[in-house]
Amino acid sequence: MWEYTDKLREHFFNPRNVGEIENPDGLGDVGSLACGDALRLTFKLDENGRIKDARFKTFGCASAIATSSVLTEMMKGKTLEEAEKITNKDIADYLGGLPEQKMHCSVMGREALEAAIENYRTGGQKKHELEGKVVCTCFGVTEEEIERIVAENNLTTTEQVTNYCKAGGGCGGCLGEIEKIIENVQGQQAHKKPTPTHTRPKKLTNLQKINLIQQTINEQIRPALRAHGGNIELIDVESDKVIVAFREMCAQCHLAEFTMKEVVESKLREFVSEGIVVEEEEQSARQPHKHRE
Amino acid sequence: MNKTVYFDNNATTKVAPEVLAAIEPYFCELYGNPSSMHTFGGQVGHNIRDARQQTADLLGCEPEEIVFTGCGTESDNAAIKGAIAAQPNKRKIITSRVEHPAVLQVCRDLEAEGYTLAEIGVDSQGSLDIDQLEEELDESVALVTIMHANNETGVVFPIEQIAEMVTSRGIIFHTDAVQTAGKIPLDMKESSIDLLSISGHKLHAPKGVGALYIRKGTRIKPFIVGGHQEANRRAGTENVPGIIGMGKACELAKDNIEDENTRVKDLRDRLEQQVVAKCSNCWVNSKEAPRLPNTSNISFEYIEGEAILLMLDQLGICASSGSACTSGSLEPSHVLRAMGVPFTAAHGSIRFSLSRYNTAEEIDYLAEHIPAVIEKLRELSPFAKK
Numbered sequence: 001m002w003e004y005t006d007k008l009r010e011h012f013f014n015p016r017n018v019g020e021i022e023n024p025d026g027l028g029d030v031g032s033l034a035c036g037d038a039l040r041l042t043f044k045l046d047e048n049g050r051i052k053d054a055r056f057k058t059f060g061c062a063s064a065i066a067t068s069s070v071l072t073e074m075m076k077g078k079t080l081e082e083a084e085k086i087t088n089k090d091i092a093d094y095l096g097g098l099p100e101q102k103m104h105c106s107v108m109g110r111e112a113l114e115a116a117i118e119n120y121r122t123g124g125q126k127k128h129e130l131e132g133k134v135v136c137t138c139f140g141v142t143e144e145e146i147e148r149i150v151a152e153n154n155l156t157t158t159e160q161v162t163n164y165c166k167a168g169g170g171c172g173g174c175l176g177e178i179e180k181i182i183e184n185v186q187g188q189q190a191h192k193k194p195t196p197t198h199t200r201p202k203k204l205t206n207l208q209k210i211n212l213i214q215q216t217i218n219e220q221i222r223p224a225l226r227a228h229g230g231n232i233e234l235i236d237v238e239s240d241k242v243i244v245a246f247r248e249m250c251a252q253c254h255l256a257e258f259t260m261k262e263v264v265e266s267k268l269r270e271f272v273s274e275g276i277v278v279e280e281e282e283q284s285a286r287q288p289h290k291h292r293e
Numbered sequence: 294m295n296k297t298v299y300f301d302n303n304a305t306t307k308v309a310p311e312v313l314a315a316i317e318p319y320f321c322e323l324y325g326n327p328s329s330m331h332t333f334g335g336q337v338g339h340n341i342r343d344a345r346q347q348t349a350d351l352l353g354c355e356p357e358e359i360v361f362t363g364c365g366t367e368s369d370n371a372a373i374k375g376a377i378a379a380q381p382n383k384r385k386i387i388t389s390r391v392e393h394p395a396v397l398q399v400c401r402d403l404e405a406e407g408y409t410l411a412e413i414g415v416d417s418q419g420s421l422d423i424d425q426l427e428e429e430l431d432e433s434v435a436l437v438t439i440m441h442a443n444n445e446t447g448v449v450f451p452i453e454q455i456a457e458m459v460t461s462r463g464i465i466f467h468t469d470a471v472q473t474a475g476k477i478p479l480d481m482k483e484s485s486i487d488l489l490s491i492s493g494h495k496l497h498a499p500k501g502v503g504a505l506y507i508r509k510g511t512r513i514k515p516f517i518v519g520g521h522q523e524a525n526r527r528a529g530t531e532n533v534p535g536i537i538g539m540g541k542a543c544e545l546a547k548d549n550i551e552d553e554n555t556r557v558k559d560l561r562d563r564l565e566q567q568v569v570a571k572c573s574n575c576w577v578n579s580k581e582a583p584r585l586p587n588t589s590n591i592s593f594e595y596i597e598g599e600a601i602l603l604m605l606d607q608l609g610i611c612a613s614s615g616s617a618c619t620s621g622s623l624e625p626s627h628v629l630r631a632m633g634v635p636f637t638a639a640h641g642s643i644r645f646s647l648s649r650y651n652t653a654e655e656i657d658y659l660a661e662h663i664p665a666v667i668e669k670l671r672e673l674s675p676f677a678k679k
Contacts, residue, residue: 002599012603018673033676034636036597036617036625040675057675061599061616065673139623162623169623218405233409248412 004062005096011066016073019055027124028115031108035139035166037064041112043075043120051075051083056112063102070094071109080117086110087152088164103164107149135177138170138227146178150185158182171227176220200273209272210237216271217244221264225250232264235281242268245281256280298655300564301611302495303444303472303588303646308538309497315541316499319534327531328522337533344540351543352489352506353480360505360523361536365471365492366395368505369438371516371527372467372488373399376436377408378514380465383435385409389421389450390631392440396469397627400438409433418582419448419632427458434464441470441489442477445615445628445644446579447588449477456485465511471495471503475546476553476585487511493535497648498542502535549649557647558586560656564645565589567660572667574677578634578642587647590615592629592638595677596670601643604666610659615642637676 004012024042031038037060046052054072058065071091075083088106092098098106132144149155149164158178162169168178204212214234225232230250236243244264246256253259265278299307325334327341345356352359362368373396377386388400390412397412404410411429414422421439430437437459442449452468459466467488470479475496481489488511493502507513507526520528565577574594593601598616605612615626617640624630625639634642645659671677 009603012600013607015673020675029675033595033640036623036636036640038675057673059595059674059676060597062603064597065600166623214405214407231410231412234407 002063002099002102004066004099008063008066008095008098011069011095012062015056015065015069017053017055017069018057020057021053021055024116026116026118026120028112028117028119030111030115031060033059036060037105037108039064039068039108039112041068041071041116043116045080045120050077050079060105060108061102063098063105064108066095067091067098067105067109068112071113075113080120083113084117086113088149089153100160101163103153104166107165135181136167136170136174139166141165141167143181146181147185150182156182156186171223173224173227200271204273206237212272213237213242213268216268217264220267220271224263225259240273240275240277242276242278243281244278296609298608298610298658300645300647300651300655300659301613302648303447303644304613305494305500306497306648307650308494308499309542309545311545312498312538312541316534316538319537323533327533341531341533341536344536347540347544348504351474351479351547352491353482353484354506355509357524358481358506358509360507360526361531361539362503362505362527363501363532364503365469365490365495366503367516368490368492368503369393369395369467369469370399372490372505372507372513373403373436373438375513375516376465376467376488376511377403379512380435383433385411385431385433385435387411387413387426387429387434387437387439389413389415389439391415391419391443391445391448391628392438393444393469393471396438396440408435413439415448415631417633419443419446419579419628420582421450421455423451423455423458426455430459430462430464434462436465436467438467438469441468441473442585442588443579443628444472445626446582446590446632447472447585447646448579449473449583449585451583452486453484456487460485460487472585472588475543475550476587478550481506481508488513493539493542496542496546498538499535502532502539504539552649554586557649557651560651560653561587561589561645561647563653564647564656564659565591567656568663571660571664574671575667576638578629578632589645589647591643591645592634593641593643593667594637595674596641596667598641598643600670601641601666604669605643605659605663608658608662608666610662613644613646615644616640 021042021044025045026043028041040057043051043054054075056068056072058068074086088110091106091109132142135141135143135146146167155161158168158175161167161178168175217234222232229248231247233245233247235245250256260278268276323337325337327334327338345359348359349356386400386403386408388396400410413426439455441452456466465487468486469490471490471492474491487508489506491504494500515526517528522528522531568591569575575591578590578592598614602614615629617623617625629639629642
């Protein structure tokens, strides 16, 4: 059971400002059903440009609902310039803290607020959009967003990044990339730590090499394939030639060839040895496999 | 109603008062070590023998085929790793996509060590793809491990048909029967199952005890070594109170199995009928499949499971959810996803699991209060239709 503060529980059981303003000045929609939480935030300004009313509708757990509720309370009476200074940390602090794994709820609140303000400034034209390169495809989180969350909350581990914005919490295929982002951001900040960069081993016995190939498949390749219902198996290693077989959904996927070169081979080259060539096992090469829809 | 209404019996159960009474003397009076040479310890060994007989009677097997363990998870680990280790030349394992992590994670770890793993899928009702299983069976398979009934949906797999298909090819078959022991009659004498796991605390014994049935002649390497206990198959001084409790609970389970399939099943059906009638946009998952008599998994569209649980908790009602938020992970239940339950409903799934201690009044109390909870959360949700 989660350790929720009394204040959070109170806002969950008695949420303030539930609903949707008709003809709002600003509207922000973030999250989705698939992600497990979503928030629609609307606000109206008074004649002095201050937020007169703010309303929310939230799909999500207790902390998602409570953070939305306090966000509307915090916004009211502020000018847009003041409101846009509210950070996810402010929202969490207002509730007396959130469990670490629930910090993404406060980030969702801040994102909705920004989206609603942007929507107002573009005259209702602009809805929230992803900008820049998507790092986490499971939850649709961009590089820019991760950089910002890392910097604002001074995060140092991938686990924290997952707690704050979900990135890396699905198949785990992007954790390496998130690690690099953390290194970049933290490197730019004052307390610079020597960044451990990944190095390929210089010399390997045959047994060590096969183990490293297996390990790379387990840690770097399989999670991403499994997220799409596929799988891969190591069949044989002959010098630099690595023979694999695709299983399950991958076995009937027309993108498997692309996956082979772009994912399997490039990862093995990166982690094991430059000269690796990957081939698909011939006899089992993608026999049509009966699958249910 | 100020008391706790407990609908989470697939998570754990209340210790039966008869079980508690049976255990009680083993803490301060009969505390001897059954391995000791003196009568004081030795007498405890006799009582363990009785408990082994009671457990064997529930499963319809010989007492020598029962090994007591620390929990259901240990039984699963011991069965899978032990069977694999005894056949070093066979490198393939078959399981299902909807197993409990106590099986699935063990299999995936073995896959990471280089074993070939095939995970059999299920259809939208949660029933196993038997054809796919048959296709995967070949001479390289060391072990097939498929659960008897699913802990989240209650779907019961045709375990005898599967066991026959697997063992007739000379392959070892293990099943996780943690959810079925005491709810579905088991008779190992008439069965082809080689290995079967059960857990004490799912059938009104205390936590900290489980058992593994090992068919006579099944080759299995011990998982915990360093002592002669359990005929050298599971080292470590016996958890005497736990084992005595397990025996008593198995005896009671055998007597109550009919009650589980009549009265408890009627309560479950009453719960489903009332909840579905009183709440909109909800349905029972796996309703068309054969199910455990005590389990109901209901999806409420457009709202999230943890929020529902917290509001039920406020009313003293205990249940569980397959939503992402309750598990601390970010994705909803692997079982519901394997069945293809849409995200609109997977995040809002609630499992109610009953026991023989539940009453009709408790069902009516739930049915009376849950519509307001669902309604309130729907009002908050941006997706709910007006």
